[in-house]
Amino acid sequence: MKTDIKDIVEIQESISAGEEISINLPKYKKYTICNLRGGIGKTTLAFNLSYLARNVLAVDTCAQGNLSYFYDNNYFTNASTNVKDMILPYIVPGLGKPTRVACRISATNQFFDDNSYYIPSSDELYILPSQLATALNQANNVQSPTKEQIVENILLSLRKETDREMQETGCSKCLIDTSPFFSGATHLAWHASDALIIPVRTDQQSINSLNLLLKTLKDPSSDFRRNMSYLTPNLKTPKIQMIILTHCTWSTQKNAKNKPNQQTKVYIEKVKDIVNRNITSFTTDNPDNHIFLLDDFLGTGRISSALSKPVLLLQQGESMRINKVKTTVNASVEKCKNQLRHISNALW
Template identity: 35%
Template sequence: MMQEMWTSDLDKVLEIHRRVIKDGFRRDTTPTGKSYAVSNLRGGVGKTSISFNLAYEMSRHLPVLLADVCPQANLTEVIMKKEKAKVTIYNALQPRVLGPAFGEQAKDIAFRVSQFSPSFAGGKGCYFIPGDAELYEFPSYLYQQLGVANTRNNTEIVRTLLWSLRDILKTEAKELKCESIIIDTSPFYSGGTHLAWCAADALIIPVRVDEHSVESLGLLLDLLGNKARDFAQWNERGGGLEAPKVAAIVMTMAGAKSQKEATPDAASRMFIERALRIARKHSDLFVTDPTDSFVITDDFMSAGRISGAKSIPISELKVGGFHTVSERRLQVNQSAERYQRELAYLTSIL
């Protein structure tokens, strides 16, 4: 990528960000056919916005399957609005986890996103499996079944349960000829998020530039890599399952108060530096050098509100265009072009 000598990890990440904003820099790669879980153990960091926009960006290059395993179902709301899903990811998980008494294996659980969001038309295709509020109850069902299997020392059943979401998504992706999978998760490790980590090849971790979000990054990486923690212990009980790697850390809401273009403000730089130190301590968990996994994104502001409210990917927003959101008339300003370049760069490192 770049051969320059850097005085610090922060300098390198900030310089790459500057090139992204100024020159539209991106890696000379196209997205690979992998499965990703967009995850952080804290809400409000941008998981849903990133999942929605990343699915659009990647679907320009290869067919994508997108799934919502968060019981809040925010991604489902973004895509479907008030339309009620006939079949959800919960309907697919229930018989696999609780047995055939809860119905046959759900089929045809995904639909084209362009059915609800015309902006997704074209490209290579993007399909979506909706979320469900019933997932709030799911952890108790899952761990009850895992506990029974573990008591009987039945490694095969533990593995089958841990891979239940993985197998659902792989089957659906094969039928739809999707080459990549993106899973939007909840801010809680248990239940759907746990299964998403078992299903994913790699994690994309949004981290907002604030105290609690940076702390949650440390907690997540420890949970992912510490052999004494719950995730690793269940992987061992399932026969030595592999943990996903970290593909990207996306620093969100950076630069909102900056007075300089392409330069995050002092507070944002402090939190980015702290996140880099945490990542460096867990460098063995990353797909590549942690500094090459960092992506800085600005506060999406009105563009983000418009995107979520209108189901329009940020890359499809036209600068100068007007949209009515919650009875307010909002205009897409020039900053949308920055966000578009940042999202393109994120896509290029995957």
């Protein structure tokens, strides 16, 4: 039986036309943006949602540091305290714990003017998975109940530190960007957040990675669940707030410019089928609440990245040369803005 996506498509048409549509989703303070695949728009989404959220603490747990660079173009030459410095004392006992790690975004990015902060990444996050695995293995060799206390302390390290940084900065929201890999900081980010945001590109590889992510969340033998076999009230599996289908394309038929083309429809159907079969992993019991569509940003996205400028501030016709090629913001930027506002309103 063909999956019904009529309501999702109709909502998309209304959003594209600039209408405000309310989605019946619970609101949370802390979200992690994740998928176990790269190149699907996690960091671009994190950057733009952090601009819309305002008064947000953005945490960069991806070793590539692209989100940190968007906030501060001198990030790669700075030697500031970072997210790895916050986590390491929980893994290596005896290290001092840093405070006031977060940097005010408006100090280094002219396009932000509110009380928003970010915690920088570190290229040393590449070795965090092995450090984390070693610490957890050592903890599991300790007798109970000390074992449970040590494991919980490690797994909740990022949650405790982001809570502290939110209190110190006065931020009321938190958004965590992750790498394409589960082990290490992404593992800790799942424990640090209230709910997950999962971007999924319109291709089969992204569908496969979505299924893998859901299996990792649910399978008792997965790396995520294995250390939760003796669940305490503080160790919980986060639920999914939304799946954002990125790089969507639209029909070229007359009077159908805001309707998805056949390829995009196929992937909306696949995602809805997956959500329906795994609905207990989501924050409501209605699959249509959890599927959001986002354009392929094309030139708009390239200019946004090159200037570290949120899409919300770009204007149609704005152009620049990127790698000697003239790149222009096209008319679809207004649709992108409406989509991003809709996603943000469903979160906060």
